[in-house]
Amino acid sequence: MTGPSRRDFIAALGVTAAVGGAGPLFARPVDDEQQAGSRPAAATPPRDLLLNYNESPYGPSPRALAAIRAAQTSLVSRYHIEETYDSLRDALAAHHGVTRDHIRIGAGSTEILKACDDVFLADGKTLIVANPAYEAVIQYAANSKAEATRLSLTDDYAHDLPRMARTTNLSTGLVYVCNPNNPSGTINRKDEVAFFMARVPESATVLFDEAYAEFVSDPGYESAVKYVKEGRNVIVAKTFSKIHGMAGMRIGYAIAKPELIARISPFTVDYAVTGLAASAALASVKDAAHTREVARKNAIERTRFVAEMQKLGLSCAEAHGNFVMVDLGRQVSPVIGALAARRILVGREFGAMPNFLRVTLGTAAEMTAFYPAFRAAMTA
Ligand SMILES: Cc1ncc(COP(=O)(O)O)c(C=O)c1O
Structure with missing residues (x-):
């Protein structure tokens, strides 16, 4: 050649x-x-x-690659949903300090974002989102013909959380907070998030997208899983595509209280995540x-x-x-x-x-x- x-x-x-x-x-x-x-x-x-x-x-992770190489024929030929998924859900639950019923696996976090749009933007509900932020949530909102309110970033390119809280009203179905934000790369620190969570109406579901959270070294940053544990109307989306280096495997997950997981689950596709991806993800979670x-x-x-x-x-x-x-x-x-x-x-x-x-x-x-x-x- x-x-x-x-x-x-x-x-x-x-x-x-x-x-x-x-x-x-x-x-x-x-x-x-x-x-x-x-x-x-x-x-x-x-x-x-x-x-x-x-x-x-x-x-x-070399352990994820080893899991893929060691896969038995049965992992490919059988559905394996309960065994493989539940082991992964257990590992993720332990990692985040919640129980298995707080976790829903998706074909990338994109599937979770789409399911959130499908559930929370039905019936004429609206979306509040920063501009610019990751576009998938806006893109899938079109399926529900939902109106999206796009709010400018602050002068230092972070989400304007006080304004996002003020703009949220009874017709808001979903508030999307991408933290760290793609594309600006900025974060909203824990005190700003706490201020926002103290003001945002509980009638709206807040979707925190934490695709890049594991890269953050700033001590002022905190995962919104804290609010899930407090029983708030919050969903946290996570992915194996970024720090885990598994974008091609298509696997991500949602963390939320069981009632919310039960609402989004019917809008995700059963068997969309392969057993191979789930077993590689399991190995990766264990490779801190x-x-x-x-x-x-x-x-x-x-x-x-x-x-x-x-x-x-x-x-x-x-x-x-x-x-x-x-x-x-x-x-x-x-x-x-x-x-x-x-x-x-x-x-x-x-x-x-x-x-x-x-x-x-x-x-x-x-x-x-x-x-x-x-x-x-x-x-x-
Ligand atoms: C903020 C954010 N959320 C979600 C995704 C999609 O991730 P996944 O590969 O898990 O679908 C991306 C991908 O670039 C992203 O930047």
């Missing part, structure tokens, strides 16, 4: 001096790494550098060392990213997840295009923050390749 050599690719990135001879340029799954060791490097075609979907460049290590490496790259941008005179929204929004001070589309021409994919343009570029944090080697390419793209 012929194709551009790794050297050509690095030259195209303009980073020859920075990474030359320093091992594989971009992270690959463990298997690929092992196989690549037996092949000449030039035979491996270069890949796009994927800094666009907030996936983990560190991949899944892996998630800790991913969070640690991510935090180093996050600090480095902000410092690199500062050197260029660029400021970033306060970043708490595995991605950063950097203010380019101009329209981002040409820079996105110039990076794509260098085979580096970054986040799309977000209408409410048109000058901000969202960059998912890669491994140290990936980011070392990114910075010179970014500098070149900025001159495009």
Whole structure:
């Protein structure tokens, strides 16, 4: 097979001096790494550098991969729902300090978000959401023809929780709080959330999306599972796609009081989550060392990213997840295009923050390749 050599690719990135001879340029799954060791490097075609979907460049826990490899035929040929799902629900319940009936597994947290829209936006109820925030909840609200009130972020790009509480009324079915927020990367700290929870009417269900919670190192942050335990009208959505590095497996879950779990469950699809995904997720939940290590490496790259941008005179929204929004001070589309021409994919343009570029944090080697390419793209 012929194709551009790794050297050509690095030259195209303009980073020859920075990474030359320093091992594989971009992270690959463990298997690929092992196989690549037996092949000449030039035979491996270069890949796009994927800094666009907030996936983990560190991949899944080795224990999750081992669980997938060790899967018995019966895990594939049988439904296995009770055994596999209930073990996972038990492990998640223990992890969060709740009981099994507080957990619903979904085909990614997307299935949970959609089910919440289907249940709480029926009968003409409305949605309150920050702008920008993760779009899925707004997208699925269209199925219920629900009106969505989109409230601007604060001046420092966080959810305006006092305004969200004030805007909630008896016709509100769902308030969506993405914490940390995608795409801004900001958090709402526990005192702000407490203020909000003290004011938001109990008639509305509050959906906290905590897809990136495990990346947060700020001591002021707290999971909203606390409010589930207090019996509040709260659902927390979690995912295996981010810190667990299992986006392709499609598995996430909801944590809520049993009455709410009972309401959303009929709107999720039985058997949508495979036994294979559930057993890999179970292994990952038990590998706290892996998630800790991913969070640690991510935090180093996050600090480095902000410092690199500062050197260029660029400021970033306060970043708490595995991605950063950097203010380019101009329209981002040409820079996105110039990076794509260098085979580096970054986040799309977000209408409410048109000058901000969202960059998912890669491994140290990936980011070392990114910075010179970014500098070149900025001159495009
Ligand atoms: C805030 C947020 N919630 C949910 C999701 C979807 O996650 P999943 O892969 O679990 O469906 C994403 C994916 O990017 C996200 O950013």
